[in-house]
Amino acid sequence: MKPSKSITRAFCVELQQELSIVAARREYFSQEPPRARFNFLCSSEACRAQGVKITGVRYDVKPQENPTFVAAHFRANPNYEHHVDCEWVDEADTGDDKPEASETESETALRKVKRKLDDYIDVFDPALKERAKSEAVSAKPDKVIEEKPADLTPVSDTPKSKPPTETRTNNLERLVDSFRQAQAQLTKEEFALLTLRIPGQGEVSLRSYFRHIKFAQLGDERRVLYGGGLVERYGTGFKFKFFDRLQGKLVTLYVSPAQMQAYRSSRYISELLSHAEEVRFFTVFALGTLAASPSGKSVSVEIDDLRHLAIVLGPAKAANGDERTPPAPA
Ligand SMILES: [Zn+2]
Structure with missing residues (x-):
């Protein structure tokens, strides 16, 4: 059959x-x-x-x-x-x-x-x-x-x-x-x-379970936060900086080298991030919490486990320019 x-x-x-x-x-x-x-x-x-x-x-x-x-x-x-x-x-x-x-x-x-x-x-x-x-x-x-x-x-x-x-x-x-x-x-x-x-948590609409970073709120932690941005490497670790600001503040997501080393799929993440020079941006999806930095100048997305992070490559850089068109909120 x-x-x-x-x-x-x-x-x-x-x-x-x-x-x-x-x-x-x-x-x-x-x-x-x-x-x-x-x-x-x-x-x-x-x-x-x-x-x-x-x-x-x-x-x-x-x-x-x-x-x-x-x-x-x-x-x-x-x-x-x-x-x-x-x-x-x-x-x-x-x-x-x-x-x-x-x-x-x-x-x-x-x-x-x-x-x-x-x-x-x-x-x-x-x-x-x-x-x-x-x-x-x-x-x-x-x-x-x-x-x-x-x-x-x-x-x-x-x-x-x-x-x-x-x-x-x-x-x-x-x-x-x-x-x-x-x-x-x-x-x-x-x-x-x-x-x-x-x-x-009950039943939610799929769309509402995903929240673009620019519409996120501190303390609102039961959704997948996502947005486009660029990555800086710190050894095997990295810091992701979102393009969109939250209430005027820079939003980052930091993964330490120790977190990467303890993660069984870290090779897969490294493989995705190795394309940094070829893509216009990355889109990160994270199930975590938003925390204000002690200085109050920036906000970080904190995740407990790298299984709560998904990375998608942005489109390839155009030969003639480097325009940024991260995905629009759903
Ligand atoms: Zn079958």
Whole structure:
């Protein structure tokens, strides 16, 4: 059978684990060059046993602002049939836009919008499990548990149609990719329909969970702050300076060399920052708190964990100039 749902996870043969495309991208760029592409199999065991391949698209391209935004995503390989029990096959879902019997009008509208995205996130859990520093160098990546949908238990009395699974993650970069695709490819009205559930915080609109730095407020700490800016390196650490000011004050985000050294994906961050000379700016997304400096002259974005930081490359510098066009607030 052919999958009818967006495939949001696959089994990576080289890493011997299931991961999202964003996690695959991070692992790809964490390799020492020359980097090898990965082979993916379907995440459903019945398919995997039959060697059903999945294609990973654009995970070998760094996240970058681009007028023709194409999100990294998984795609079914047309040469393979999936098992009837595959989690991405849904016999009840015919792919048409007819409302389902139990749906309200707004649920139908939301379902149609979700289908336009490669990786729609229902639940984002910002809580990170504490890990000892010694684990930071461990070769075992941390995404097997985090990327699982909340519920994979089939409902026994309706064997034909699988229950809708929720996409749940604590991977900020994955949420950022989904947000960027929604921003780039949906209309304003469609974008406004999208919601996100945050454990302990309830349901918010996806748009309101992201706040451009120029609209941020001190003490307002339960959102993803983002904005364009430039980076200064401090050894392996760095300081990011946002272009936009907050109440007239410079906003920075500092990551110390020690924080970088303790982070298992620091090579990926360094790889992104190594393009500083070629791009007009970086866009930083951070789940942190805003703190005024002791002098009161500047504001810093403080993050507890580098997993709460995502970096996107700005467009390449034009040959004839260096115009700055950081992304507009959503
Ligand atoms: Zn499958």
